[in-house]
Amino acid sequence: MLETTPNQYDAVHSTSTDEGFGLVISVISMQLINSTPDQSQTHIEHALALLGRGGSKDRCYVFEFSNDYSEMSNTYEWTNDGITPHKDELQNIPSETMPYFFERMLEDGQVLVDDACKLSDSTGGFRDELLRENIRSMMAVGMFLEGKLVGFVGCDLVNRQTDWVERDIRQMRLVADMIANTISRHQTEARLRATEEELLQANAKLAQLARQDSLTDLINRRGLDECLEHELRRAVRAKHSLTLMMVDVDYFKRLNDEYGHLHGDEVLKSVADILQRNFKRTGEYVARFGGDEFMIVCPQTELSELAAQAKKVLTEVQKLKGKLGTPVTVSIGVTSSIPETTTNTDDLMREVDEAVYLAKQSGRNRMELNPQFSTD
Ligand SMILES: Nc1nc2c(ncn2[C@@H]2O[C@H](COP(=O)(O)OP(=O)(O)OP(=O)(O)O)[C@@H](O)[C@H]2O)c(=O)[nH]1
Numbered sequence: 282m283l284e285t286t287p288n289q290y291d292a293v294h295s296t297s298t299d300e301g302f303g304l305v306i307s308v309i310s311m312q313l314i315n316s317t318p319d320q321s322q323t324h325i326e327h328a329l330a331l332l333g334r335g336g337s338k339d340r341c342y343v344f345e346f347s348n349d350y351s352e353m354s355n356t357y358e359w360t361n362d363g364i365t366p367h368k369d370e371l372q373n374i375p376s377e378t379m380p381y382f383f384e385r386m387l388e389d390g391q392v393l394v395d396d397a398c399k400l401s402d403s404t405g406g407f408r409d410e411l412l413r414e415n416i417r418s419m420m421a422v423g424m425f426l427e428g429k430l431v432g433f434v435g436c437d438l439v440n441r442q443t444d445w446v447e448r449d450i451r452q453m454r455l456v457a458d459m460i461a462n463t464i465s466r467h468q469t470e471a472r473l474r475a476t477e478e479e480l481l482q483a484n485a486k487l488a489q490l491a492r493q494d495s496l497t498d499l500i501n502r503r504g505l506d507e508c509l510e511h512e513l514r515r516a517v518r519a520k521h522s523l524t525l526m527m528v529d530v531d532y533f534k535r536l537n538d539e540y541g542h543l544h545g546d547e548v549l550k551s552v553a554d555i556l557q558r559n560f561k562r563t564g565e566y567v568a569r570f571g572g573d574e575f576m577i578v579c580p581q582t583e584l585s586e587l588a589a590q591a592k593k594v595l596t597e598v599q600k601l602k603g604k605l606g607t608p609v610t611v612s613i614g615v616t617s618s619i620p621e622t623t624t625n626t627d628d629l630m631r632e633v634d635e636a637v638y639l640a641k642q643s644g645r646n647r648m649e650l651n652p653q654f655s656t657d
Contacts, residue, residue: 313459318471324463333360336436342368346432350383350387353376367414379406381405390423392435397416418437421435424458432461494569498553499569516620520619527615529573529637529641533545551604551609559590559597566578588648594611610645612645614648
C-alpha cells in the first residue's frame with residue numbers, strides 16, 4: 282500500500298510552483314526507483330495520481346506503442362473523482378484511426394491541444410475521439426528509450442480548457458522519462474526472471490536426465506544409489522524392514538546374438554514396463570541397474586507379499602513371448618531385513634547378488650531369497 286504523507290499532499294496541491302512540483306517529482310521518482318515488477322501497476326498509477334492531483338488534471342495516462350507503431354494501448358490510467366475511466370476500451374487502437382495524432386507524436390515527440398473544439402477538420406478521427414470523451418484540452422509527451430519512441434504519458438481536462446505553458450510540458454516530460462525508465466527496468470527484470478526460471482528448469486531437467494536410463498526411462502544406477510541410501514537410512518531410523526529385489530534377464534546375451542540388439546532392447550523395455558506396473562507404491566523404486574539387470578527397492582513389505590509379486594513378474598515376463606515372439610524369462614533375487622545402523626548399501630547389494638546367483642544356479646526363471654531369510 283502506498284502512503285502519501287501530509288507534506289506530499291501539500292505538495293501535490295501546489296505544483297503550480299517550482300518548489301511544489303520539485304517535491305512531487307522527488308516523491309514519484311523515489312517510488313518508481315524502488316518499485317519491483319509486481320508493484321509496477323500500483324506505483325505507476327500512483328505516480329499518475331500525484332501528477333494529476335498536483336496539476337488539477339482530470340485524467341492522466343500512459344499509452345504504449347506496439348513495436349511497429351501499428352497500434353497503441355492504454356496501459357496505466359488515473360482519473361479524478363467523477364471522471365469516466367477509458368483504459369479498458371482503449372486497447373490495441375490501430376494507428377490508422379488517428380493519423381494526425383501518430384504523425385505529430387512521431388515527428389514532434391509530443392501532441393498539445395489547448396482546445397479540441399478549435400481543431401481543424403484535418404485532425405479527423407483524433408478530434409472526434411477527444412470530443413466523444415468530452416476532452417477540451419490534452420497533452421501527450423513521448424516516452425523514449427535509447428532514442429526510440431515507445432509510448433507517451435498524457436493528461437486530459439474534461440469539459441474545461443487551458444492554454445498549456447512551457448512549465449506544463451517540462452513537468453510532463455520529466456514524468457514521462459521516469460515512467461519510461463521504470464517500464465524498461467521492469468521489462469528487463471521480468472526477462473531476467475524468465476531466463477532464471479528457464480535455467481532452473483533446464484538444470485532440474487539435466488539433474489533428472491542424469492538419474493534416468495534413456496532406454497527404459499527408469500532411474501539409472503546413480504538414481505538407485507541415492508534412493509537406496511535414503512530408504513536405508515529411513516528404515517534404520519524407523520526400525521522397519523527394507524527389501525531389495527534384483528531382476529536379471531536369462532540368457533540375454535544369447536537373445537541379443539540370435540535376434541539382434543534392437544530386439545534385445547525391446548525385451549529390456551518390456552521387462553521394465555512389467556516391473557514399473559507391479560511396483561508403484563509410495564517409496565517403491567524400480568531402477569535399471571545396468572545391462573539386463575533391474576533393481577527394486579521396497580520399504581516395509583511383507584515377505585509373503587513380495588513372493589507373490591515376484592511370482593506375478595515371472596508369469597508376466599513369460600507371457601512376453603506372445604508379444605515379442607521369443608521366449609523370455611528372468612531370475613529374481615530378494616534380500617529383506619530390518620537394517621542395523623551399521624548396515625550399508627554395499628551389504629544389501631551383495632546379499633541380493635547372492636540371491637540372484639542362487640536363482641541362476643537353481644535353473645533360472647525363478648525367485649530366490651537370500652538364504653538367511655528363507656521363508657520356510
Ligand atoms: N540389447 C541390449 N543389450 C545389452 C544392453 N546392455 C547390455 N547388453 C547386453 O546384455 C548382455 C548381458 O549378458 P550376460 O551378462 O552374459 O548375461 P546373460 O546372457 O543374460 O546370462 P545369464 O544372466 O547368466 O542368464 C551382454 O551381451 C550385453 O552386451 C542394452 O542396452 N541393450
